Amino acid sequence: MQPQDVAPRPAPSSASSADPVVDVEQAEAALVEHYPRLARLAYLVLPPGLGRGRRVLTAHALAQRALPRNRTTTPVIPAQSTGRAVDPGYALVRLRVVRTALEAGLPLRRRAWPRRSQLPPLLPQVRGLKLFPRSGGADELALDQRLAALSGPGRAAYALRGLERLSEDGVRQVLRAAGVFDADAALREADGVPGQYGLLDSPEFDPCSLQARPTDLLRRRQHTRAA
Template sequence: MAGRTRFEEQRTDGAPPSPRRPRQRMPAGRAARTTPAEHEAALVGGYTELTRLAYLVLAGTGNRHRRVLAAHGIVQRSLPHRPLTAVVAAAAAPAADPAERTYQTIRLRVLRRSLATARHRLPLPLPLVWGLRLFPAAGSPEDVALHQALARLPPAARAGCLLRLLDGLTDAQAAEWLGRLGVREPIAVVRAGDLLLTAYPDAAERLTGSPEFDPCAVRAQPTDLLRRRTRTHVAAAGAATALLALTGLVATGTVTLAPTRNGGPVAVPGPGSGTVRAMAVLDTGARIVPLVPEIQPASAR
């Protein structure tokens, strides 16, 4: 039976997802400097929202297991390693919350990476998971239909639709975000999602409340146990055979390790190997050391 696991940054009390916080996230020109520690605090505090955004922008790209890992990888790699200029909302006062500005910067980086991955199918260094497949729990048939409708949209239109649904942005605000991401004709791209919003008037509540769209609350199942066990046994047997063969060659004197000028050993044939003493040396610093049999003293006979 499938087990249940969570990433450490997420909820552990089983409580329902928190309601959406109203945010004004339209980028503007004024900027402030933020440190990597502030970015880390903003990323950890909004990890669920950021990972959900990346997971849904990647809808339709690969299976759910890879999308879960890719979403977490995108968010975690969006943490900058040096002070950056934080985006300031257009509607924010001069004394706007610095934490909100920092969160906007992280969200912009997550969107940029997610769009680039969804458009060009870029290979990502995924978080390492061995022997398990992770996927969100299945939602209702309506949730599955909404997920499929999102996957049919182009990546940029999908991102604009998600900005309107998850953040409550207007068309103009969502288009401003897409414009900063390099999307051409952002207004037309945003309006490409109008049909989905009309078909699913409760889409915002479904995206934030259904486990179908939560890559931070996932189920874990083992991969093909028999195939994995067979591969492990074959690899172990091959390694053991190679080790025994090398040990036998060294013990019988067929192969002897001689030092080189570079300090590393090189294998040379022994006296009983039946091979010629002249051999091609791949390492330019290697020396062939001929092993001359010991001269036995003459006997009385």
């Protein structure tokens, strides 16, 4: 993802007076209820170059950090393509997940402090194990490879369209609120991937249904002997 793909976070004063106000308790309830879905969304948007293990932990870290500290506003997002309205609390935490997942894909700059989402997560932490989602079939693998070729905004557009069932306008609004400069370009990029949206519900993209394997046992034994 190019640095210009994601804009700086908007200032709080830029929020519209018509935007709904969300209490911390309302956001927390939405986060707890939809946590697996938010973690899956983060996993889909995060850059595949992180590796599956770090991608899993980062997806959980971003979902857990989506809870705001104070009462805040959230942009009004159109109803899903199914016609179901979106709870403002969920819309807020979803937006924060998408924004930080996009930030995690930005390249580090030599003269700028990295953003928190660009660093390895402090929590959760796992030692001595590799965690990664369960493998899907050939279709899931092919889709994962196609998504890996997209930019961060392109992956976000595909996930919001397929996983969240948002309309084109809804996807565009979420992307813009998340700081994407050219949401239309992201949508066009997502159009290049077949709309196999049902595959997004596969265990291949589920950071909450995991397999565990040991890390490098031989290297660990050598370090133990050296100590």
